Amino acid sequence: MPLSEPAAREPIHTREVICRGYRRTDGLWDVEGHLTDVKSYAFHTEQRGQIMPGDPVHGMWLRLTVDNDLTVQAVEAVTEKSPYRTCGSVTPNFQRLVGLKIGPGWTRAVKERLGGVQGCTHLVELLGPIATTAFQTIYPILAREQAEKARAAGGGEAGSKEDMLRTKRPVLLNTCHIFDSNGEVVRKNWPDHYTGDRPRDAAD
Known part of the structure; x- marks a missing residue:
């Protein structure tokens, strides 16, 4: 374990963020992120009812398709699991990312388009690791080829x-x-x- 030995404790909450980058056959790139929040205990929600241990409270997917310059060509956002039935109704707003370039000013531009009630907190958070994954996916390959x-x-x-x-x-x-x-x-x-x-x- 890279961290020091912890005090006696019990697990309560696990957030997992997995990002993957892909090179497409049409010359573009897909960068996908998946976020889940899982509790170690059962609890009741107003709209979903009882959520059991291991059943994600949040399950969000996001795919950005970008070109070699890291400019967003297409977006797909999906809310698979959420505490409220209408959480997924905001996903069409993520089309506002089309045309933006991942790089300096990216975070500010995302907040302008998807901040506050215009977006989903968890999907917006997912855009951070997706952006860095895009760099890690694309830059080394293009540098090597150049x-x-x-x-x-x-x-x-x-x-x-x-x-x-x-x-x-x-x-x-x-x-x-x-x-x-x-x-x-x-x-x-x-x-x-x-x-x-x-x-x-x-x-x-």
Whole structure:
């Protein structure tokens, strides 16, 4: 167990979020998320009646179809399990995501279109891990393919993936402390985009 040994306790609630990315044969990408909330005890709800242990209180599905630029081409949202029968009536609003690009400003744009009563709290929350899964799915594949094309065209080291990544602005620049443009990871891997005080070519 990576965490320290816990105090004596009993399980109460489990939230699971599973996201998967797929490359489609038509050149687009599907990124799907599934969220479930499960209690360890039975309880009564006004509209669903008794919910037994292990029966999800929430069961939500969301699929974004995006292009290589991470622009949303299609959306499918489904509320499979919810405490109220009308929870799923808001899913058509998620079509408002079509045309948005996953990247800087994504969270703000999502809140503008689906915040508060315009959306479902749980489906909106699911868009966060779906967005990062889209990056993890698409960026490495396209980077590898671009490097292979450059290598084939250049015929040598000049066309290597490493050389290409050192000159192209990294997508993750300044999105996390490890990719701080003033930090060592950027200095070593993307010196053209390093903004720190240490010389770019300084020995480690």
